[in-house]
Amino acid sequence: MRPLRLAPALTLALMLGPVLAGLVGTLLPAIGVLPALGGSTPGLGPLKALAGWPGLAGALWLSVVPGLAATALSLGIVTLFVAGWQGGRAFAALERALAPLLAVPHAAAAFGLAFLIAPSGWIARALSPWATGWMRPPDLLIVQDPWGLAMVMGLVAKEVPFLFLMTLAALPQARPAQRLTLARALGYGRVTGWLKAVFPAVYAQVRLPVYAVLAYSMTVVDVAIILGPGTPPPLAVQVVRWMADPDLSLRFLAAAGAAAQLALVIAALGLWRLGELGLGALGRRWAEAGRRRHGEGALQAAGLALATLSALAVIGGLLGLAVWSVAGFWGFPDILPDALSTKSWLRHAPALAGPTVETIVIAAAATGMALALTVACLEAEHRFGLSPGARSLWLLYLPLLVPQVAFLPGLQTFALVAGADMGRGAVILGHLVFVLPYVFLSLAAPWRAWDARHAQVAAALGAGPARVLWTVRLPMLLAPLLTAAAVGCAVSVGQYLPTLLIGAGRVQTLTTEAVALASGGDRRIIGVTALAQTALAAAGFALALAAPRLVWRNRRALRGA
Amino acid sequence: MRAFARLFALISLALPAWADPDPADWPAVLDEARGQTVYWNAWGGATATNEFIRWAGRQANERLGVTVEHVKLADTGDAVSRVLAEKSAGKDTGGAIDLIWINGANFAAMKEAGLLYGPWAEELPNWAYVDVAGKPAVVSDFTVPTEGLESPWAMAQVVFYYDTARLAEPPRTMPALLEWARATPGRFTYPQPPDFLGTTFLKQALYGLADDPAILQGPAEGADYDAVTAPLWAFLDDLTPHLWRQGRAYPQTGPRQLQLMADGEIDLAISFSPGEASTAIANGQLPDTVRTYVLEGGTIGNASFVAIPYNATAKAGAMVLANFLLSPEAQARAQDPAVLGYGTVLDLDRLSPQDRARFDALELGIATLAPEELGPALPEPHPSWTTRIAADWTARYGTGD
Numbered sequence: 001m002r003p004l005r006l007a008p009a010l011t012l013a014l015m016l017g018p019v020l021a022g023l024v025g026t027l028l029p030a031i032g033v034l035p036a037l038g039g040s041t042p043g044l045g046p047l048k049a050l051a052g053w054p055g056l057a058g059a060l061w062l063s064v065v066p067g068l069a070a071t072a073l074s075l076g077i078v079t080l081f082v083a084g085w086q087g088g089r090a091f092a093a094l095e096r097a098l099a100p101l102l103a104v105p106h107a108a109a110a111f112g113l114a115f116l117i118a119p120s121g122w123i124a125r126a127l128s129p130w131a132t133g134w135m136r137p138p139d140l141l142i143v144q145d146p147w148g149l150a151m152v153m154g155l156v157a158k159e160v161p162f163l164f165l166m167t168l169a170a171l172p173q174a175r176p177a178q179r180l181t182l183a184r185a186l187g188y189g190r191v192t193g194w195l196k197a198v199f200p201a202v203y204a205q206v207r208l209p210v211y212a213v214l215a216y217s218m219t220v221v222d223v224a225i226i227l228g229p230g231t232p233p234p235l236a237v238q239v240v241r242w243m244a245d246p247d248l249s250l251r252f253l254a255a256a257g258a259a260a261q262l263a264l265v266i267a268a269l270g271l272w273r274l275g276e277l278g279l280g281a282l283g284r285r286w287a288e289a290g291r292r293r294h295g296e297g298a299l300q301a302a303g304l305a306l307a308t309l310s311a312l313a314v315i316g317g318l319l320g321l322a323v324w325s326v327a328g329f330w331g332f333p334d335i336l337p338d339a340l341s342t343k344s345w346l347r348h349a350p351a352l353a354g355p356t357v358e359t360i361v362i363a364a365a366a367t368g369m370a371l372a373l374t375v376a377c378l379e380a381e382h383r384f385g386l387s388p389g390a391r392s393l394w395l396l397y398l399p400l401l402v403p404q405v406a407f408l409p410g411l412q413t414f415a416l417v418a419g420a421d422m423g424r425g426a427v428i429l430g431h432l433v434f435v436l437p438y439v440f441l442s443l444a445a446p447w448r449a450w451d452a453r454h455a456q457v458a459a460a461l462g463a464g465p466a467r468v469l470w471t472v473r474l475p476m477l478l479a480p481l482l483t484a485a486a487v488g489c490a491v492s493v494g495q496y497l498p499t500l501l502i503g504a505g506r507v508q509t510l511t512t513e514a515v516a517l518a519s520g521g522d523r524r525i526i527g528v529t530a531l532a533q534t535a536l537a538a539a540g541f542a543l544a545l546a547a548p549r550l551v552w553r554n555r556r557a558l559r560g561a
Numbered sequence: 562m563r564a565f566a567r568l569f570a571l572i573s574l575a576l577p578a579w580a581d582p583d584p585a586d587w588p589a590v591l592d593e594a595r596g597q598t599v600y601w602n603a604w605g606g607a608t609a610t611n612e613f614i615r616w617a618g619r620q621a622n623e624r625l626g627v628t629v630e631h632v633k634l635a636d637t638g639d640a641v642s643r644v645l646a647e648k649s650a651g652k653d654t655g656g657a658i659d660l661i662w663i664n665g666a667n668f669a670a671m672k673e674a675g676l677l678y679g680p681w682a683e684e685l686p687n688w689a690y691v692d693v694a695g696k697p698a699v700v701s702d703f704t705v706p707t708e709g710l711e712s713p714w715a716m717a718q719v720v721f722y723y724d725t726a727r728l729a730e731p732p733r734t735m736p737a738l739l740e741w742a743r744a745t746p747g748r749f750t751y752p753q754p755p756d757f758l759g760t761t762f763l764k765q766a767l768y769g770l771a772d773d774p775a776i777l778q779g780p781a782e783g784a785d786y787d788a789v790t791a792p793l794w795a796f797l798d799d800l801t802p803h804l805w806r807q808g809r810a811y812p813q814t815g816p817r818q819l820q821l822m823a824d825g826e827i828d829l830a831i832s833f834s835p836g837e838a839s840t841a842i843a844n845g846q847l848p849d850t851v852r853t854y855v856l857e858g859g860t861i862g863n864a865s866f867v868a869i870p871y872n873a874t875a876k877a878g879a880m881v882l883a884n885f886l887l888s889p890e891a892q893a894r895a896q897d898p899a900v901l902g903y904g905t906v907l908d909l910d911r912l913s914p915q916d917r918a919r920f921d922a923l924e925l926g927i928a929t930l931a932p933e934e935l936g937p938a939l940p941e942p943h944p945s946w947t948t949r950i951a952a953d954w955t956a957r958y959g960t961g962d
């Protein structure tokens with residue numbers, strides 16, 4: 001029993017230890033301490049140099065505004081869609097599309113979107129020259145626009161599925177059916193009733209995932225490089241550039257930038273919290289005012305249109321990349337390539353075999369460990385009556401809230417000092433930091449919702465706690481366990497910086513290959529690697545859906561979603 | 562006990578000297594290399610180079626027993642950062658990187674910070690074939706003496722490529738480029754500095770505009786930097802509004818220009834590889850109407866190198882691989898436009914007739930200029946110019962819209 005009691009502490013240590021060690025290692029150079037480059041006395045030099053960098057105002061703006069905009073838009077679209085369509089056929093359709101949408105890596109979705117909306121992209125091709133008269137693409141700044149609109153679109157397209165998943169998980173606890181029935185009985189419209197009666201309860205559940213989306217959108221690097229402006233880029237991109245600059249003295253500036261990025265994220269989270277309070281007060285007044293309807297039809301249509309658009313942006317982009325992966329020469333304004341060929345696949349697929357195996361091994365190990373720790377924590381909570389406070393949930397989210405550029409470089413140094421780098425094992429531990437929160441968040445709700453009377457019945461029949469766990473609870477929770485595992489695998493498959501920095505480049509996964517190959521910008525290769533990555537992550541989700549149906553083909557209630 | 566400790570100290574003192582292979586004793590290096598795995602860190606953004614590296618790795622494995630793992634980098638700076646992080650952590654042996662494809666500012670930075678192993682390059686057996694007199698860039702990397710710390714493996718020279726279907730007569734001087742851009746705005750761009758190719762375009766422009774380009778061979782600190790670069794900034798101030806996207810966005814790397822050209826977004830682009838356009842046409846990345854040309858007065862040429870970090874694990878294997886890259890066979894393959902289209906660093910007159918025949922048999926690609934058409938190769942300016950021009954460009958054009 002003793003080891004189980006220690007599970008929560010061990011889990012937190014495995015997650016927070018690397019984050020804290022990494023933060024120290026990254027932030028020390030920000031005050032001038034980096035012995036390998038001769039920096040030994042602390043000072044404000046790097047921070048002053050950062051303040052003197054001419055692009056700072058623009059870079060800060062591009063971190064904060066698109067980050068806030070993407071988060072607010074994603075949350076708005078998901079809320080409007082769920083409010084208007086929960087229980088309907090469109091709702092079920094998007095639910096089914098969720099797994100593939102989640103499986104598309106961010107960078108691949110961004111490349112796909114860029115190909116859709118660029119002046120030489122698929123949409124322009126479809127309309128040219130018959131509608132537009134363009135024989136050549138017009139010189140329009142759509143992708144990489146200085147306001148970051150394309151970047152916001154790319155982020156929204158990928159964050160809507162994530163927030164939708166989190167909302168789905170939160171919904172049952174908000175008991176939407178009862179609340180909505182009550183509201184409808186009082187004469188409220190469908191959307192207005194949902195927003196007034198159900199949303200507050202749902203938002204309380206998805207608040208932390210929303211914060212994670214905000215922190216992620218502010219600090220994302222790959223999507224920002226592909227879709228975001230470059231003159232100047234958002235701060236996180238600039239920090240990565242400084243870290244890769246041949247002028248090694250810029251490492252100090254990079255560290256100062258990382259520190260600024262961390263402060264910026266904390267400030268933005270604070271701002272969001274203030275917004276919550278303000279909107280909450282307004283919302284209460286709005287709810288109490290008692291108006292029953294607010295253009296229900298228009299709101300419903302908007303919710304459906306926006307959610308469909310964001311799903312199409314991902315799927316259409318992936319389709320475009322799929323066509324590129326088999327394209328011969330494909331010029332503007334042709335809507336399809338001159339010729340199709342399997343050349344790109346034959347050329348690149350063999351080289352992807354090794355990284356694919358490596359990716360699977362790492363994802364399986366990291367997810368397996370995350371599952372074991374999560375189950376141990378939840379079971380400890382159940383057996384010893386530990387009640388998880390709001391504070392421990394915060395800790396769980398810390399790796400998702402702290403910008404990666406602010407702790408991964410330090411974590412690399414830390415791993416080096418500890419002599420625990422370069423190997424697959426170190427990479428797995430690095431992935432665990434990011435996989436664990438997602439696995440925990442996916443599993444916690446169904447685990448806690450499990451009817452404990454099953455345990456009482458089993459105990460009455462003479463089963464000890466361990467036997468209850470292994471023969472009753474885990475089998476009954478097979479579907480949510482596998483869903484959590486699939487989410488964990490998808491997270492692991494997508495990790496770039498942790499794999500590169502901790503694995504020293506020696507551990508090559510599909511994602512590290514994809515990013516390196518994509519730096520040349522050849523859409524054929526990007527298409528091949530994006531499809532391979534998506535297929536791998538989607539296979540995880542497909543397994544998670546299929547396995548319970550096979551195992552429980554004679555137990556209808558256990559087959560899960 | 563004390564005697565034992567002293568003995569132990571002696572052995573550990575003697576160890577580094579033993580552990581490092583001596584290229585002068587080549588058979589010993591070959592022996593040590595057999596069975597080693599060399600992690601070659603090289604930029605992975607171009608299919609052609611990736612396939613060449615795969616081929617070289619296979620040859621090294623079959624003939625010399627050295628396993629080569631290509632660590633594909635999104636940016637060479639990642640490898641420099643890695644070695645730096647290892648040094649910060651006191652990891653002075655057993656490093657993760659055995660060989661880096663490097664040149665220019667990255668080399669200068671690693672050399673200055675003491676992150677490189679050597680000298681070793683000039684003791685390689687195949688060094689005898691290297692054309693040091695005819696291609697001084699092989700021992701002077703952006704004017705920084707290589708001092709045997711890196712071994713050259715390919716020559717590059719700036720060319721421009723254009724689509725003859727859309728542009729009949731490309732501009733052959735920088736002032737002509739400006740005139741053409743004014744007349745047809747939005748059809749030219751260059752990779753965003755500090756990308757090396759973008760910075761190269763700036764240096765090429767400076768060569769074409771400066772009163773006395775010879776001054777670029779010395780450090781920027783010793784020259785009147787503002788006066789020397791003034792014509793460049795005046796030129797860019799005029800050019801920028803006529804660039805693709807009015808200079809408000811730039812492609813991030815050189816190969817991105819291939820996609821822009823194929824999409825018909827631009828008509829003219831800079832490249833550092835005379836064979837790149839031909840290789841891209843063969844791959845279906847560019848239309849077969851694309852051709853290359855060089856500017857009047859010559860274009861910048863330089864060499865690509867491989868270097869070994871000071872704490873590399875498989876130093877012998879890395880040297881064996883570097884030596885293989887200098888072999889006539891590997892050099893001829895790299896020069897084949899169907900493979901890579903990189904210029905050789907060797908002096909063909911020193912090769913055996915059979916080896917020379919390998920080069921004579923090469924077919925130039927459809928868009929590749931013959932060596933005599935490439936014109937004079939201008940030496941790279943001192944790296945201090947590169948760093949300063951890139952930083953100033955960012956301050957002027959890269960930070961405010």
